[in-house]
Amino acid sequence: LAFSHQFFSxxxxxxxxxxxxxxxxxxxxxxxxxxxxxACILVLPPHQRKGFGKFLxxxxxxxxxxxxxxxxxxxxxxxxxxxxxxxxxxxVLLKVLQENEQLSxxxxxxxxxxxxxxxxxxxQALHLIKYYKGSHIISVSPKVVEEHxxxxxxxxxxxEIDPALLKWQPPPSTPEKLKYR
Numbered sequence: 427l428a429f430s431h432q433f434f435s436x437x438x439x440x441x442x443x444x445x446x447x448x449x450x451x452x453x454x455x456x457x458x459x460x461x462x463x464x465a466c467i468l469v470l471p472p473h474q475r476k477g478f479g480k481f482l483x484x485x486x487x488x489x490x491x492x493x494x495x496x497x498x499x500x501x502x503x504x505x506x507x508x509x510x511x512x513x514x515x516x517x518v519l520l521k522v523l524q525e526n527e528q529l530s531x532x533x534x535x536x537x538x539x540x541x542x543x544x545x546x547x548x549x550q551a552l553h554l555i556k557y558y559k560g561s562h563i564i565s566v567s568p569k570v571v572e573e574h575x576x577x578x579x580x581x582x583x584x585x586e587i588d589p590a591l592l593k594w595q596p597p598p599s600t601p602e603k604l605k606y607r
Contacts, residue, residue: 432455433453433455434453434456435452435453435454436451436452436454436482436485437450438451438481438482438485440473448470449469449470449473449478450469450470450478450482451467451468451482452464452465452468452482452483452485453466453467454489458497460498461495461497461498462497462499462500463487463489463498463499463539464482464499466500467482477585478585479510480513480514481585481587483499484587485587487518487538487539487540488587488589488592489594489596490539491589492589492592492594493594493596494596495539496535496536496539496541496542497539497540498541498544511544512548512551515540515544515545515548516552516574516578517578518538519534519540519545519548519549519552520571520574520575520578522538523564523566523571524568524571524575527568529564531545531546531549531562546562549562552574554566554570554574
């Protein structure tokens with residue numbers, strides 16, 4: 427963990443027999459006026475496509491949960507960034523929909539700390555939401571969720587973070603602290 431006046435940086439390490447090696451990092455604004463929970467993310471090339479990117483994304487959302495906030499990555503996302511986040515959001519949303527039958531988009535957002543706009547765009551990409559009479563309606567059956575889960579497979583499941591082991595004291599968010607120096 428490193429920090430500057432405006433950002434925290436979080437690193438992920440692996441510990442093979444030859445010692446600790448950094449696999450990637452992400453940075454997070456201390457107080458984002460735009461609800462960004464992740465500013466920059468990097469997984470080093472030898473460790474890409476092994477789930478570390480989604481692990482770091484998941485970690486950023488666990489921090490948001492500890493802060494009692496919803497979050498979104500800093501925009502605009504690169505093509506690869508959108509693929510990575512969409513993959514994470516899909517996995518999380520399908521799990522929530524599988525466990526709960528009647529949820530609103532706001533309910534899902536408060537449970538996952540994913541911003542409503544990201545939930546809507548992901549559900550649209552999965553064809554699990556309809557726009558009806560001025561509102562977005564989640565249109566899904568357990569069978570449809572199961573089909574999407576099957577399509578995900580186990581290949582790139584997010585590495586789990588145990589929230590009970592996460593010790594995080596969110597920064598104060600008073601208006602005085604939000605001013606950049």
